[in-house]
Amino acid sequence: MNLSTTLVLLLLPTTFADNIFYMKARKALSGKDACHTLGVRRKLDTDEEKANEKFRQYKYEELDEGLIDNNKLLARQHFFRVENQISKSKVFNVIKMFPKAALLHGHGTALLSTKKLFQLINRFEDNLYICIENNNVKARYFTNPDKTCSWLLLKDWRDKNGTFDLYLKSHLSLIVDNPEETYRNQNEIWVKFEKIFSTLSGILNYKPVFEAYLYDVLQEFYDDNVMYLEVRSGLSMLYDLNEKSYDRFEVAKIMKAIVEKFKTTHKNFFGFKIIVSTHRNQENEGVRQRAQLALDLSNLHPNFIAGFDLVGYEDKGKPLSDYKDILLQYSGQLKYFFHAGETNWFGYPADHNLFDAILLNTTRIGHGFSALKHPEILRKIKDAKIPLEICPISNQVLMLVSDLRNHPANFYISKGIPIVIGSDDPSFWGAVALSHDWYYAFMAMSCRETDLRFLEKLAINSIIASALTHAEKIIFLNKWKEQWRFFIEDLIKLQL
Ligand SMILES: [Zn+2]
Incomplete structure (x- = not known):
């Protein structure tokens, strides 16, 4: 404000001048705070702007209607209750079309939608x-x-x-x-959750079903515009009707062959890698053997094995610190992708898994839900650029948070902490591939002003955070940019 304006304001009645000072201060404050979120500042070209304008309108319609009648705001509700309505949402339908690049958090036997599984x-x-x-x-x-x-x-x-x-x-x-x-x-929902894996294993470990299953998973994610996957898998042994069993080395080979077959007929498919995992209820020797398997397999198939993780209910399972000697032994040779902090508990072992994940040099963190409570962890995550794999629907269904507008990812995003969106176990809650989780991330975890640039940033983050080499990431990014251009053209033409 210059001197003459200030003098004029001083001559005005006090309340009026106060009001102008207040409004200017408010504008400055909100300008500094406004939507510190993914991608918000990128300048769009004319076509992108046109497509974006349409998308923003869809978003505003849906959000503003939800403000008038909260029951219409799908993004605040439990996925089981609103799945059918989400499929009719214009925003969701655009997200389905959107090239989402990579899935970096999903579990091998829980990926296919219930409908396709049946x-x-x-x-x-x-x-x-x-x-x-x-x-x-x-x-x-x-x-x-x-x-x-x-x-x-x-x-x-x-x-x-x-x-x-x-x-x-x-x-x-x-x-x-x-x-x-x-x-x-x-505790109750996790008992049921783990039982499903057990029931499914008899079906999916049958070799002919497993082969068809993996192919269908790739197809379902491809149809959902996901080009690349990194999937946690224990590489369970397979069997056939002749009572022959296939060990984990053979299973890796079988999986690799299916992926190669899929690649030959799907030109935009970029690839698939396994994060070898084991359950966190294992004795030390079981974990050591699985880590050794991950290492042996990564020597045999270096482009197919991304690294190692421990899975299962963190609140009841053993903490990472119980396995620290083994994990330290392999840390120079294996990349880690640890689940950590998938908990509501503060100061308990599941929460402290975050310390061990960081000290063990994890490449990404699965969930990191409780990281919000640890400023030093957050600082390290941000400085070392360790992406958090956020799985919105999983966190809601498994009861970490009810209204996803209260998910800590809102805070992570506003603080510039790198995140990617995963779907964890979509099969178990009726979600399809990745779009449902992206829908919640967009509608519940970002402010009103975010638009296509938020989605663009999520996709690019997933490429950067992947286990691909630097050269592969550049190729992937260029392929993705082609898809982005097609998407923009399609969105401009879209009639909903
Ligand atoms: Zn998981």
């Missing part, structure tokens, strides 16, 4: 036996079932009971009408 089970219905004991469901393919359980063919269960598919579905997913009443706390 199509797969129907395709491989022959020889699939189910046994139910104390409401625990086991599944396995046999020519002749063994005597370990009261096995009955899936077909016979279906003949006996017209609603058997619904029963089976309820054991292969967490979806219920009333999640808050069904799952009273995190």
Whole structure:
């Protein structure tokens, strides 16, 4: 403000002058604070601006309607309740079209949507036996079932009971009408969550199903405009009807062959890598053996194995510090991608996993939900550019946060902490590939003003944060930019 303006203001009635001073101060303050978020400052060209304007309108319509009637704001609600409505959202439909580059946080046997999983089970219905004991469901393919359980063919269960598919579905997913009443706390939902992996293993470890499954996963993510995946996998041994079993080395080879086959017919597909993982309830020797497997496999298939991680319920599992001697031993030879801080607890072992993940030189952090409470951890994450793999729907379904507008990622984004968006286990909650999680990230974790540039930054972050080499990242980025141009053209033409 110059001197003459100040003099004029001093001559005005006090309240009026105060008001102008106040409004100027307010503008300065909000200007400094406004939307410190991903990509907000990039200048768009004319076409991008046109597409962006359309997208912003879709967003404003949806958000503003939600402000008037909170029940219409899908992004604040539990995914189980609003999945159908999200599929009709204009914003969601644009996000589906958007080239999302890479999935960097997902678990191998929990990636295919429930719908596609059941199509797969129907395709491989022959020889699939189910046994139910104390409401625990086991599944396995046999020519002749063994005597370990009261096995009955899936077909016979279906003949006996017209609603058997619904029963089976309820054991292969967490979806219920009333999640808050069904799952009273995190311990309860994690018990069910881990049971699903166990039921699924008998189905997915059957070699013909596994091969078809992996191909379908790649197709579903590709259709969702995801070009590259890094997936946690324990490389479970496979079996066939001749009682032959395939060890983890063979499983890696089988997976690699499927990926190569997929690549030949999908020109925009950029690749797939495995983060070898094991459960955090393992004894030290089990972890050591799996780390050695990761190392051996990465020597055999250097472009296919990204590194190593420990998975499972952090609040109940062993902390990283229990395995520190082993993890230190392998730290120079393996890249780590540790789950850490996937917890609401403050000052407990799951929360302290963040310290160990950092000290063990982790490449990225799975979730990092509790990092918000640790300024020093946040500083280190930011300085060392360690991306946090944020999985919005997973955190909501597994009860870390209810309204995703309160997710710590809001804070991480505003502080410039690098994040990528993952979908963790979309199969178990009825999400498809990655778009549902991007929808929540965009609608619940960023301020009103964010637009296509936020999505662009998420995609670019996923390329930068990947385990690809520098040269590969440049090629990937250029390929992605081509897709971005196509997307802009399509969005300009889009009629919704
Ligand atoms: Zn995970």
